[in-house]
Amino acid sequence: MSDSTLPRPVDDSVRAELTRLRESIDNIDAAVVYMLAERFKCTQQVGVLKAEHKLPPADPAREARQIARLRELAESAKLDPAFAEKLLNFIIAEVIRHHETIADGAR
Secondary structure, eight states, X not given: OOGGGSOOOOOHHHHHHHHHHHHHHHHHHHHHHHHHHHHHHHHHXXXXXXXXXXXXXXXXHHHXXXXXXXXXXXXXXXXXXXXXXXXXXXXXXXXXXXXXXXXXXXX
């Protein structure tokens, strides 16, 4: 191994800062998971209502409004709007899948 590939010793203050930041990331990740769980509880209820009233599982007009809204929020939060849109599209696809499953069970 050359000297450039050997790990350099990390200063204790750097290690402490990494630990602090990683603990914050872990807390944020946990909050994201719980928020997604709450969101899916609500969308499950929407799916039941749609099935009971024979409404389609997808609502493209609402989805488009939500994507536009989320892109604006992402911009104001200094988050890449394209990333936010990809994330919401992934979530929407899962919601629609749940709604289709609920509708199939209601038939």
